[in-house]
Amino acid sequence: MGGKINRREFLKRSTATSAAFVSLSLIGDSAFAHKKSKRHGAAKKVIIIGAGLSGLSAGYELTEAGHEVVILEARSRPGGRVLTLRAPFADNLYAEAGAARIPADHDQTLRYVKLFNLPLVSFYPNDSHFTAFKNGKPDEVNWRKFAERVERSVGVRLGESDAWFKIEGGNDQLPKAFAEKLKDKIIYNAAAVKIAHDARGVEVVFKQGSDYATRKADRLLCALPFSTLKKIEITPRFSPPKQKIIEDLQYDSAARVFLQCRTRFWETSHSNGFAITDQAAEIWPSSFKQPGMRGILQSYLRGDASLALTRLGEQDRIKRTLALLDKIFPGTSGNFETGATKCWSEDEWAGGAWTHPDEKQFELIARPEGRVHFAGEHASHHASWMQGAIESGNRAAGEINEAL
Structure with a gap:
């Protein structure tokens, strides 16, 4: 079995790669035959x-x-619950409405990714400009603190994997x-x-x-x-x-709201667009590693927060999310063009997430x-x-x- 590398080394090496393709050899190619x-x-x-x-x-x-x-x-x-949305987005943008992340130690997933020659890109950026939003105030935090707050807030243990991936072109390619x-x-x-x-x-x-x-x-x-x-x-x-x-x-409830914006205004010297809130929501730019000026911000809710959102109509879901993101990334409403939502508890063939x-x-x-x-x-x-x-x-x- 190929050896693992830690997240810092992986990001260093993948950043140095000229193409926007993460080779499985970086995480132990022989493990995924x-x-x-x-x-x-x-x-x-x-x-x-x-x-x-x-x-x-x-x-x-x-x-x-x-x-x-x-x-x-x-x-x-x-x-099934691997669902990549392409409509109503412009410029060939897409967003994951279902399964979004592939940890580096998920060998069976990566085995088929390799078998079908699907390119991977990193899910998280190589910087420390993550945002934690608490008590109405955004705060810049590093990766470790961001991962800890994600675990406390929504139960996803980001620190357990050396690196995180997504499939270039959408996870529905698998x-x-x-x-x-x-x-x-x-x-x-x-x-x-x-x-x-x-x-x-x-x-x-x-x-x-x-x-x-x-x-x-x-x-x-x-x-x-x-x-x-x-x-x-x-x-x-x-x-x-x-x-x-x-x-x-x-089955647990999960909901996602997608906001297409005319620019990626959230990309600043202090922000990369990835955030965790005290309202049981993860925020990330679905358009990370996608070309173009337009971008998509996503709000990802679970549990009671997801159920509360699901009870709203489509436009009210979007309005509520715009109000939240305006506090975290000021200017969201001013840049907003169109949106979409997915609530898995109302999906006829899933009945939950x-x-x-x-x-x-x-x-x-x-x-x-x-x-x-x-x-x-x-x-x-x-x-x-x-x-x-x-x-x-x-x-x-x-x-x-x-x-x-």
Whole structure:
């Protein structure tokens, strides 16, 4: 395994790189070589419900192992909670409405990034001009203090990783790369409504528009949130403990507000646009590492603050965020051009942003029910991360590979 470097050394070396591309060799390239899944026994027919990263990674590995795979996706796109917004922004700008950061130690995520030759850029800038906004006053802080305040305020432990990345061009490039490999195996706008399973196989009824269709297979992988799975009719019902966790598992709320501005006025000798507030909000410029004069500031809220914002209409969400950012970065309203929002608790196919099961819950969530397997960030030790989705997809693919 390649050696790690600390954040300071990484930033020093990546800043010196002439192209806006962060090579995986900087963080131990040999650690991210892809290993193909191996099948034991005969090839199987497998249905996967959900084309998020867990379903896509499992589908990819199962296809590589020689299984016959079909993926049912209720949305018209792949990626699930990996969602990159390009509209209504100008100048080819984009912003992450879902999964945004890739820590340097998330090996399984980076393994596929390498496999698909996706370029990475650093998520955070190489300076100390971060802002902490408390009691109505902004204060310039260094990286360590910024990371500590983010952890206290919103629970994200930035200090645990040596470096942080994002995919150049948008994080949705990763699910799109999977989907390109699996394009003849994915059925979009296909919402599962009924699952039937027994010792002989599985059957899934799904709806497309006003029409219903049925698929049969040897194995089923449920790669969708339990907040959605609990709406599907299951015959016979799973074991009582599994059925209970499906119905009871709670998902956290998260919301994002994006403000396109005509200039990147927040870039000064004392500010880089990254801030943490005492109102449970992280602020960062989504346009960091994107070319052009225009820029996008993003407010990222969780928990009760997110739910309060979700109850507002789109324009009121934007107005509230403008009022907050005017205090942190004066001139935001004067530079504002257009905006967008995403509140995951109101998303029909997500029902929330993520969950944090304890060890006992994890074991129950991940445990197969006969010929039915389970994947998703909720079914991993890296809940809420792309790594968790991929990790669980690989685990479930391994279960199916080893099944008789």
